[in-house]
Each structure stands twice: as structure tokens, then as C-alpha cells.
Amino acid sequence: xxxxxxxxxxxxxxxxxxxxxxxxxxxxxxxxxxxxxxxxxxxxxxxxxxxxxxxxxxxxxxxxxxxxxxxxxxxxxxxxxxxxxxxxxxxxxxxxxxxxxxxxxxxxxxxxxxxxxxxxxxxxxxxxxxxxxxxxxxxxxxxxxxxxxxxxxxxxxxxxxxxxxxxxxxxxxxxxxxxxxxxxxxxxxxxxxxxxxxxxxxxxxxxxxxxxxxxxxxxxxxxxxxxxxxxxxxxxxxxxxxxxxxxxxxxxxxxxxxxxxxxxxxxxxxxxxxxxxxxxxxxxxxxxxxxxxxxxxxxxxxxxxxxxxxxxxxxxxxxxxxxxxxxxxxxxxxxxxxxxxxxxxxxxxxxxxxxxxxxxxxx
Amino acid sequence: xxxxxxxxxxxxxxxxxxxxxxxxxxxxxxxxxxxxxxxxxxxxxxxxxxxxxxxxxxxxxxxxxxxxxxxxxxxxxxxxxxxxxxxxxxxxxxxxxxxxxxxxxxxxxxxxxxxxxxxxxxxxxxxxxxxxxxxxxxxxxxxxxxxxxxxxxxxxxxxxxxxxxxxxxxxxxxxxxxxxxxxxxxxxxxxxxxxxxxxxxxxxxxxxxxxxxxxxxxxxxxxxxxxxxxxxxxxxxxxxxxxxxxxxxxxxxxxxxxxxxxxxxxxxxxxxxxxxxxxxxxxxxxxxxxxxxxxxxxxxx
Ligand SMILES: Nc1ncnc2c1ncn2[C@@H]1O[C@H](COP(=O)(O)OP(=O)(O)OP(=O)(O)O)[C@@H](O)[C@H]1O
Ligand SMILES: [Mg+2]
Numbered sequence: 001x002x003x004x005x006x007x008x009x010x011x012x013x014x015x016x017x018x019x020x021x022x023x024x025x026x027x028x029x030x031x032x033x034x035x036x037x038x039x040x041x042x043x044x045x046x047x048x049x050x051x052x053x054x055x056x057x058x059x060x061x062x063x064x065x066x067x068x069x070x071x072x073x074x075x076x077x078x079x080x081x082x083x084x085x086x087x088x089x090x091x092x093x094x095x096x097x098x099x100x101x102x103x104x105x106x107x108x109x110x111x112x113x114x115x116x117x118x119x120x121x122x123x124x125x126x127x128x129x130x131x132x133x134x135x136x137x138x139x140x141x142x143x144x145x146x147x148x149x150x151x152x153x154x155x156x157x158x159x160x161x162x163x164x165x166x167x168x169x170x171x172x173x174x175x176x177x178x179x180x181x182x183x184x185x186x187x188x189x190x191x192x193x194x195x196x197x198x199x200x201x202x203x204x205x206x207x208x209x210x211x212x213x214x215x216x217x218x219x220x221x222x223x224x225x226x227x228x229x230x231x232x233x234x235x236x237x238x239x240x241x242x243x244x245x246x247x248x249x250x251x252x253x254x255x256x257x258x259x260x261x262x263x264x265x266x267x268x269x270x271x272x273x274x275x276x277x278x279x280x281x282x283x284x285x286x287x288x289x290x291x292x293x294x295x296x297x298x299x300x301x302x303x304x305x306x307x308x309x310x311x312x313x314x315x316x317x318x319x320x321x322x323x324x325x326x327x328x329x330x331x332x333x334x335x336x337x338x339x340x341x342x343x344x345x346x347x348x349x350x351x352x353x354x355x356x357x358x359x360x361x362x363x
Numbered sequence: 364x365x366x367x368x369x370x371x372x373x374x375x376x377x378x379x380x381x382x383x384x385x386x387x388x389x390x391x392x393x394x395x396x397x398x399x400x401x402x403x404x405x406x407x408x409x410x411x412x413x414x415x416x417x418x419x420x421x422x423x424x425x426x427x428x429x430x431x432x433x434x435x436x437x438x439x440x441x442x443x444x445x446x447x448x449x450x451x452x453x454x455x456x457x458x459x460x461x462x463x464x465x466x467x468x469x470x471x472x473x474x475x476x477x478x479x480x481x482x483x484x485x486x487x488x489x490x491x492x493x494x495x496x497x498x499x500x501x502x503x504x505x506x507x508x509x510x511x512x513x514x515x516x517x518x519x520x521x522x523x524x525x526x527x528x529x530x531x532x533x534x535x536x537x538x539x540x541x542x543x544x545x546x547x548x549x550x551x552x553x554x555x556x557x558x559x560x561x562x563x564x565x566x567x568x569x570x571x572x573x574x575x576x577x578x579x580x581x582x583x584x585x586x587x588x589x590x591x592x593x594x595x596x597x598x599x600x601x602x603x604x605x606x607x608x609x610x611x612x613x614x615x616x617x618x619x620x621x622x623x624x625x626x627x628x629x630x631x632x633x634x635x636x637x638x639x640x641x642x643x644x645x646x647x648x649x650x651x652x653x654x655x656x657x658x659x660x661x662x663x664x
Binding site (some may be wrong): 050052071072073074077078079081083085086087088089098099101102103146147150 | 557559560562563564565566567568569570573577578581582
């Protein structure tokens with residue numbers, strides 16, 4: 001049985017529907033992520049799980065029992081707030097001890113568990129400090145320790161890394177994964193950063209305007225977005241107008257504007273004649289001067305000219321214009337040091353990709 | 364370099380006038396008072412000369428007589444104790460009444476808070492004496508308040524009480540006049556609290572009572588301290604309210620000091636009383652500071 005079950009939950013503010021019929025299940029021990037653009041209802045949903053807000057419709061169940069009428073302080077669910085919300089008048093130790101105090105745990109036991117929690121976030125030396133004496137990353141760790149110390153069934157994290165700089169963010173991501181693995185507590189994590197979601201989660205629910213657009217594992221979400229919103233939101237993707245020409249069990253055949261016939265992975269449910277978009281990731285598109293040396297069965301080929309490129313250190317993204325004006329992006333890793341690009345603007349190139357990649361989206 | 368000197372000039376220009384003002388009108392009079400407390404009174408009030416001969420029968424020079432006299436008669440110490448008791452009680456009542464009010468204002472929708480604060484300070488718009496006279500009328504023996512109370516007491520076979528001209532009336536007056544001084548610093552403090560802290564506390568298992576005592580209350584201590592100081596100290600020196608609302612036995616330090624200058628015309632004794640008051644208040648402040656620091660230290664442990 002799922003640890004947390006969200007059943008058709010709706011939350012309205014006046015005429016505005018912030019959460020619009022969300023249903024999902026979170027399994028015990030899972031690192032579950034709610035991903036979506038700002039204002040899509042992630043925090044609203046999280047507040048309902050924590051108990052600070054009630055759904056207008058639907059129900060939330062923990063271990064199969066409805067959470068309705070259970071106030072936040074009695075739910076075995078703790079939250080790590082984006083602003084950390086550490087108690088400014090309490091030291092690190094006192095902050096972490098707070099939930100244990102509230103649960104009337106014996107003092108000796110409090111002492112032991114606080115030390116254990118602080119050790120797990122590598123903060124044992126800062127015990128006596130007050131929150132304002134800590135750096136952002138350290139505050140973050142205190143908030144985590146405080147959320148975990150009383151071993152809740154569920155830990156909710158609302159953009160906990162949002163206030164950290166990029167480098168610290170990456171460090172904390174790794175720590176979060178390890179921490180979650182070690183303590184075995186179920187995490188429901190909220191973010192609007194797709195990279196963070198992909199890096200951390202077992203499963204991701206992509207939300208948009210209060211609805212769940214797709215719920216999947218990171219690699220499936222990235223590889224097989226179900227619609228344009230998800231494809232666009234997760235990573236970079238080329239979108240080309242396309243029509244289904246033939247739909248077989250071994251592959252899908254498309255007529256793509258500016259490219260012509262394109263073979264893609266099979267989508268048997270897609271009827272012939274359907275109009276939509278063919279989506280393919282820049283890193284799946286090979287690029288070569290004149291013609292791409294066919295190292296593999298790259299069945300889809302098209303010629304174009306380099307329009308522009310963007311060097312970002314590890315890779316360079318090339319913007320290629322096809323003969324009919326359609327634009328495609330292709331990505332090359334910069335394995336040769338000291339070289340920002342392989343092509344100049346205006347160079348004629350060939351683009352190619354395999355029939356195993358890309359996805360046809362009709363919505 | 365020129366920038367630094369310009370900065371220094373600005374600093375002096377800004378801090379100069381208030382410093383000068385305080386030196387002239389606070390420090391100088393205080394020193395004069397300290398000196399006066401060691402002198403003899405003049406025959407017709409004021410001070411006897413410090414050097415040279417005075418009028419016939421006048422002692423001149425410096426003396427500890429004022430201090431000796433103060434300590435020799437228990438009545439003065441008693442008035443001190445009583446004044447501190449009244450000030451403490453008034454401060455406590457103010458705190459108990461102001462805290463919920465300040466909390467209510469701080470938790471109200473933003474747009475309504477300014478109006479509520481305005482209502483709190485509205486009494487200041489009318490003259491202080493007029494308001495105290497209004498209290499006299501309200502507490503008078505023929506008024507509804509007194510008659511209904513005495514009626515109720517009679518039902519239980521108890522004797523009549525007088526509301527006006529009593530310690531009760533003094534405390535009522537003190538609380539009434541000083542309540543806003545407690546509400547404002549408390550509100551200013553409470554309004555700054557991050558509401559996320561209460562959410563966090565509740566999320567971590569604290570019920571309403573625990574959220575108040577573990578989060579709101581400790582964070583509001585600075586507001587409590589400044590509000591208490593703003594009530595306690597003026598109440599200690601207040602003479603108009605005991606004069607108007609108190610009975611003959613409700614003399615407080617303020618009245619005593621005022622009498623020395625405007626009644627008995629014994630300036631040295633008045634100065635000495637005033638200095639004793641300052642010293643005792645500072646002593647209390649020092650103890651309070653020590654206690655709050657120890658509190659902070661224990662919080663950390
Ligand atoms: N108490 C409220 N009253 C009215 N509208 C609200 C309230 N809370 C949230 N909303 C609206 O609901 C929508 C969803 O808000 P929510 O905070 O859940 O977004 P979010 O996905 O967490 O966004 P972000 O990534 O910016 O934090 C927003 O448009 C917001 O304006
Ligand atoms: Mg949010």
C-alpha cells in the first residue's frame with residue numbers, strides 16, 4: 001500500500017483553481033518530486049499534505065487513513081521550509097531538539113538523537129551557534145536535521161536548495177540523496193528546477209496549472225515526455241511540425257516539415273494522419289561537416305547551415321538552419337581542450353539522428 | 364582622505380546639536396542636583412550658600428545630613444517601597460492587558476493594523492489632566508460603578524468600599540495613562556515575527572500553547588523589556604495621579620519630591636530623594652540586564 005495517497009484533490013482560491021484534481025501515490029522510502037513552473041500549485045499541494053490547508057475536494061491518506069481533521073502538529077509529517085524557518089532565539093542544538101521536546105521524549109534520549117541527527121548532516125561542531133551565525137548551507141542542514149530527528153513518516157521539502165548558490169546546491173543535492181538513502185524516510189521534494197528533480201528523484205510528478213502533466217521516473221520523463229509541456233519543461237528539445245504517415249509496431253513513420261520522412265520509435269496507438277510535433281533532444285542529433293560519417297544506423301538525415309553557436313564550457317550548442325528555414329539545435333561535447341567550436345557560422349553541415357530517438361507529440 | 368574628513372564633518376554636524384543639547388539640559392542639571400543634595404536649604408527655600416556666611420540661622424557648606432535624615436526615618440523608605448510596589452503592579456497589569464491586544468493587532472490583516480494602532484494612541488489626543496478628571500468622575504462614590512459594586516457587596520453582607528481616593532484608583536489611573544506605552548513596543552516587536560516560525564513550530568508538533576511559550580513569548584522579550592521600562596519609570600515619578608486619585612495615605616515618591624520643591628521648599632532634600640530614586644532604578648536595571656544575559660546564556664546551554 002502506498003504511504004501517501006492523494007485522491008483527486010482540488011483547492012480553489014476564489015475563482016482561481018490552484019490545485020486542479022491531483023491524484024498520485026507516494027511509496028514508502030521513495031524520493032518523490034513535485035516539479036513545475038512557479039505558481040503551478042506545488043506549495044499549495046504541500047501545505048495540504050502538511051495540514052496547513054484543506055482541500056476543497058478530494059482526500060489525502062497516510063497509510064490508508066484519511067488525514068482530514070488531523071491538525072498539522074499531530075501529523076507524522078515534517079516540513080523543511082524554503083526560508084528554513086529556524087527559531088532565531090534557539091541554538092542549533094535547541095532547534096534540532098524542538099520536535100523531540102514537543103513529543104515529550106526523555107532528555108537523555110533527546111541528547112542522543114540530536115547528536116546523531118547533527119552528525120548525519122555534518123554539523124556537530126556548530127551546536128552552540130545561533131542561526132544568524134550560520135551560513136546558508138549550514139542553516140539548510142539544521143533545518144534538515146530538525147525535520148528528520150523525530151523520524152517522521154514523511155518529510156516535505158519546499159525548494160530547500162532555492163536560496164543556495166550553484167556550487168553549494170550541487171553539494172547539497174548529493175548530500176540529500178545520501179541522507180535520504182541512509183535514514184530511509186520518504187521525501188516529497190518540491191522544485192522548479194528540472195535538473196535538480198532529475199538528479200535527485202526516484203519519481204517525478206510534473207505539474208502545470210494545478211494539474212499533473214506526467215508522473216514518471218526521471219529517465220522516462222526525459223526520454224519519453226508525454227506532451228509538449230513536459231517536453232519543453234524538462235531539458236532542451238527541438239520541436240518540428242509533423243504528421244503521422246505510417247504507424248507500425250517496429251517504428252513510427254512521420255512527415256516532418258523541412259526534413260521529410262523521419263523514422264522514430266514505435267507509438268502504435270498513434271493513428272495515421274495525426275498532426276503534431278516531432279521532438280528530438282539536441283544531444284541526440286549528430287552534426288558533421290558535409291556529411292555525418294555513418295558510425296551507426298542513423299536513418300534520419302538533413303542538410304543545413306550553421307546559424308549560431310553557444311559555447312558553455314563542457315559543450316557547444318549549434319543552431320542549424322534547414323533549407324526551408326526550420327531551425328534545429330545540435331550539441332557537441334568539447335572533448336578537445338582549448339577549442340570552443342568545430343564549425344563556423346555559415347558552414348554547411350549535415351544533421352542525423354537514429355530511428356531509436358525522438359518522440360511524436362500530438363498534445 | 365578628503366572623503367574621510369568629509370564623513371567626519373557630517374558625523375559631527377549630525378550628532379553635534381543633540382549632544383550639545385543633552386550636555387546643557389540634562390548633564391548640567393543632573394550635576395547641579397548631585398551637588399545640591401549635599402548642601403543645606405536656605406531659610407526661605409532654595410539653597411544656602413556653599414561658601415561664606417549665609418543668613419542668620421543658616422548652615423553653609425557641604426553635608427551628608429540629607430542622606431542621613433532619609434535613612435533615619437523609615438517613612439521615606441516605606442514610601443520608596445510603596446512606590447516601587449505601585450509601579451511594579453501597574454507595569455504587570457499593563458503587560459497582561461497590552462500583550463493580548465498587541466498580539467491581536469499584530470495578527471490582524473495588514474490594512475487594519477494602522478487603524479488599530481491609531482485607536483491605541485488616540486487618548487493622547489486629549490489632555491492628560493482632563494482624562495484623569497474624567498476618571499475621578501467615573502470612580503466617584505455616586506457613580507454607577509461604585510453604587511453597583513457596593514450594592515453587590517451589600518448583598519453578601521459586606522461593607523461599602525470607596526473607589527476614588529484609594530490605592531486602587533491610583534493603580535487604575537496609572538494603568539490607564541501608561542497602557543499605550545506598553546502596547547506600542549510590544550506591537551512593534553510582535554509585528555516583526557516571521558509567521559513561518561509558527562508554521563514550523565506547529566509542523567514540528569507544537570500545539571497552540573507551546574507555540575506561544577516556545578516561540579512567540581521568548582521572541583517578544585525585548586518588546587516586554589522596553590515596554591516595561593516605558594511604563595515602570597514614568598509611573599515611579601508620577602505625582603499628578605496620586606495627587607488627584609489617591610487618598611491622603613497614597614503618597615508616592617513623585618509627590619514627595621514635588622513637595623520638597625513646591626511645598627516645603629527644601630531643595631537639598633528633594634535633590635537627594637531624586638538621586639536616590641535614580642540610583643535605585645539604575646540598580647534594578649543592572650539586575651535586570653544581568654538576569655536577561657544569564658537567561659540568554661542558559662538558552663544556549
Ligand atoms: N492563500 C492564497 N490565496 C490566493 N491565492 C493563492 C493562495 N495561495 C496560493 N495562491 C495562488 O495559487 C497559485 C499556486 O501557488 P503555489 O504557491 O502553490 O505555487 P508554487 O507552485 O509553489 O509556485 P512557486 O514555485 O513560485 O513557489 C498561485 O497562482 C498563487 O497565487
Ligand atoms: Mg512554492
